[in-house]
Amino acid sequence: MNSPPTPIFKLLHExxxxxxxxxxxxxxEVGLRDLILHARTYSRIDDPSPLVTVALLRLTLALLHRALRGPTSTEQAAEWYKHGFPIDRLEAYFQQWDDHFDLFHPEKPFWQVRDLTLDLEGGKYRSHWTRLGTEVGSANTLPLFNVAGRPGGERTDALTPAQAARRLVEGQTFLLGGLIKRFTTAAKAAPVATLALTAAQGNDLHETLCLNLPVYAGQDSDRAVWEREPLTMQSVREFYEDELSEVPTGRADRYTWPSRSVLLIPEINKEGAVQVTSIGFAAGIPLEGTAEGSGSNIDPMVTLRPPADPKRPERFPLKLKRDQLLWRDLSALLTGPEGEQRGSHPPGTLTHARAVLNAASAPQGTSVTVTGLLSDQGKAFAYRQEGYTFPRAFITDPEAFATAVNRALDMARATAQALNHATLRLAAEVVSRGGEREPHKDDVRNLAQTLPGLGAYWAALEAPFRVFLAGLDTPEEAATAWRASMTREARAAWAMNVQGAGGDGQVLGFAFRPRRTDGKYQPSPQSILDRALTSLNATPRTDSTAPEVPS
Incomplete structure (x- = not known):
């Protein structure tokens, strides 16, 4: 396979x-220019990988911020939302930076290091293109995701230029930190590699872009990767030799951070088409400070949570959890009196989207997606994208909306606590054979953990919570239905636990029988749950208290 003349693949047009x-x-597939100028004709960016999708959205938002130097206010954002972007300014910017969006440009290849050639130092910097794809076999991916290579040899599959461009954008956004031995021993992770990224969704792609363009401050000092001086091996190496790091100059810089030094190597295949099999690959520019930013440089897609220790003022970014869907922690995305008391800093994209929809007098609410990569000890094991529909109440009365969501989640947690308490009491009765012997706490805990009710309770509540969320334009009706769902699923979960503990007459006796130990009355496991559910359904609709959990 011969080396071809340098091909041209301009991302604005191809x-x-x-x-x-x-x-x-x-x-x-469309180019960046078509994507922006004709965004109303598309419903969304739609790659099979949600990581690629959100990475492409962030790139597009960075391009809009830099081309339009805005929005400078919510009112301007609402104007764009209703009437479109100023095309003349976009076209002038596209023309100015056209060459800088060439994927294979010999002097300034897009988001790459121009002289990271493969023959340097005996091919030390050579890698297969899969180093760029978190889910397709990178060094930080568990074997479940790895694609087997050809028996007895290395992988030889190749990418088209379009595929290579998407993997480049994904890799610069989501690659994890780890051993690399190229410029440095261990490379840092990309700025938002494992964070939960929140984006509002409109009725079409144009609306989505406008809803995720928060007011743009500091545009004079900001720069995107294509506006930087083209990176070279020497300019990157100096950061590591001098133990330096760099702070993003603004939002576009953060969205297009060169977290890896990459050079795509084009080849010509047997059919005469351009493809990419090998890449140059090394550590990128080390990021100074936190990945989510601080002050006016906070990443707008990132939610910041309060620390567990109140003596530590630093907030930490929200991440998706391995064993828990985000709806159980959805209040972190919301603002309002209760949200502020809880110390969360909601994502700027969602706060901005609400302001734009309100200013534009939009008749509907909005949908929200939250995307994240899940990792453990530097290894990616899953990615997930969750979507939620917020009704009009989210726009018209955000404080009441947040309060209703917080109250609903508090009630669900308290009911789960009562279910767990009842389950531990039942396990204690079973292990002690109704009080014949003193049970060991580890035996009680181990038995309780084998019973499936609590997990089934939370799993069954996901769909009712979505119905509750979408119905908050009529909050009293939504709350009544939500309490009914919690009662129903808690009782179903309790029945599963009783059955799992044996389900025979003796176990049923343990479940319903109270007893007195050392002169202290202990309610039956069944009554613990019953009292909590009675408290739940007796709670006045304007009362924010959670159901009582008997001791």
Whole structure:
């Protein structure tokens, strides 16, 4: 395979971003210019990988911020939302930076290091393109995701230029830190590699872009990766030799951070088409400070949570959890009196989206997606994207909306606590054979953990919570239905636990029988749950207290 003349693949014009048309047609690929200028004709960016999708969205937002130097106010954002972007300013910017979006440019390849060639130092910097894809076999991916290579040899599969461009954007956004031995021993993770990224969703792609363009401050000092001086091996190496790091100059810089030094190596295959098999790969520019930023440089897609220790003022970024869907912690995304008391800093994208929809007098609420990569000890094991629908109440009365959500989640947690308490009491009765012997606490805990009710309770509540959330334009009706769902699922979960503990007459006796130990009355396991559910359904609709959990 011979080395071809340097090909040209300009990301502003060449089709490479997958989009779904609003008319229901099949997904097709478009360039960045078409994506922005005709965004109303597309419903969304639609790559099979949610990591690629959100990375492409962040790139597009960075381009809009830099081209339009805005929005400078919520009112301007609402104007764009209703009437479109100023096309003349976009076209002038596209023309100015056209060459800097060439994927294979010999002097300034897009988001790459121009002289990271493969023959340096005996091919030390050579890697397969899969180093760029978290889920397709990178060094930080568990074997479940790895694709087997050819028997007795290395992988030889190749990417088209469009595929290579998408993997480049994904890798710069989501690659994990770890051993690399290229410029440094261990490379840092990309700025938002494992964080939960929140984006508001409009009725079409144009609305989505406007809803995720928070007011843009500090645009004079900010820069995107294509506005930087082209990176070289020497300029990157100096950071590590001098033990330096760099602070993003603003939002676009943060969205397009060069977390890895990459050079895509184009080849010509047997059919005469350009492809990418090998890449140059090394550590990128080390980021100073926290990945989520601080002050006016906080990443707008990131939610910040209060520390567990109140003596430590630093907030920490929200991440998706391995064993818990985000709806159970959805109040972190919301603002309002209760949200402020809880110390969360909601994502700027969602706060901005609410302000724009309100200013534009939009008749509907909005949908929200939260995307994240899940990792353990530097290894990626899953990625997940969750979507939620917020009704009009989220726009018109955000404080009441947040209060209702917080109250609903508090009630669900308290009911789960009562279910867990009842389950531990039942396990103690079973292990002690109704009080014949003193049970060991480890035996009680181990038995309780084998019973499936608590997990089933939370799993069964996901769909009712979504119904509750969408119904908060009529909050009293939504709350009544939510309490009914919690009661129903708690009782179903309790029945599963009783059955799992044996389910025979003796176990049923343990479940319903109270007893007195050392002169102290102990309610039956069944009554612990019953009292909590009675408290739940007796709670006045304006009362924010959670159901009582008997001791």
């Amino acid at each position: 089709p490479w971003i997958p989009v779904r048309p609003v008319d229901g047609g099949p997904v097709r």
